[in-house]
Amino acid sequence: MALKPTAFTMEEAASIPLVGLTAWQALIEKGQLKKGQKVLIHAGSGGVGTFAIQLAKHVGATVATTASAGNAELVKQLGADIVIDYKKDDFAAILKDYDVVLDTQGGNALERSLRVLKPGGKPIGIAGPH
Numbered sequence: 195m196a197l198k199p200t201a202f203t204m205e206e207a208a209s210i211p212l213v214g215l216t217a218w219q220a221l222i223e224k225g226q227l228k229k230g231q232k233v234l235i236h237a238g239s240g241g242v243g244t245f246a247i248q249l250a251k252h253v254g255a256t257v258a259t260t261a262s263a264g265n266a267e268l269v270k271q272l273g274a275d276i277v278i279d280y281k282k283d284d285f286a287a288i289l290k291d292y293d294v295v296l297d298t299q300g301g302n303a304l305e306r307s308l309r310v311l312k313p314g315g316k317p318i319g320i321a322g323p324h
């Protein structure tokens with residue numbers, strides 16, 4: 195049994211197992227992310243992204259993430275090493291030789307994410323078809 199932290203509403207608490215499991219399956223089970231590797235996590239300020247950043251740092255990976263400027267400080271506090279403002283900058287022109295990309299956006303973002311991967315790198319998409 196786990197007790198709900200008093201600062202969380204029931205709805206907020208109910209989201210934790212799902213985003214946690216999603217981040218675990220994507221980064222650890224599918225991505226096989228390891229210490230010393232580089233991972234790009236799209237939408238680091240979102241439900242999945244906030245969890246995924248912390249999990250990737252726990253593993254010992256270097257984390258780049260996309261977020262809007264207003265959330266840059268949040269994702270840095272969660273452990274992100276590199277923060278890219280997706281409204282201003284093109285992540286595909288900045289990052290290279292990544293081992294894993296966790297894409298929560300799909301479509302164009304997933305396609306452009308292939309450019310930041312090293313040969314044999316793993317793109318993990320969880321957005322589904324648009």
Ligand SMILES: NC(=O)c1ccc[n+]([C@@H]2O[C@H](COP(=O)([O-])OP(=O)(O)OC[C@H]3O[C@@H](n4cnc5c(N)ncnc54)[C@H](OP(=O)(O)O)[C@@H]3O)[C@@H](O)[C@H]2O)c1
Pocket residue numbers: 212213214216236237238239240241242243260261262263265280298299303320321322
């Ligand atoms: N939540 C789950 O448990 C779960 C499970 C499986 C699959 N999924 C899928 O995963 C995706 C994300 O889910 P979520 O719950 O994490 O979403 P969310 O909490 O609604 O997060 C949305 C985030 O997307 C960011 N964003 C919007 N446009 C972006 C762009 N062009 N590039 C980078 N970031 C962008 C926003 O960042 P800013 O606010 O900083 O602008 C916002 O923080 C969805 O497709 C969902 O269906 C979610």
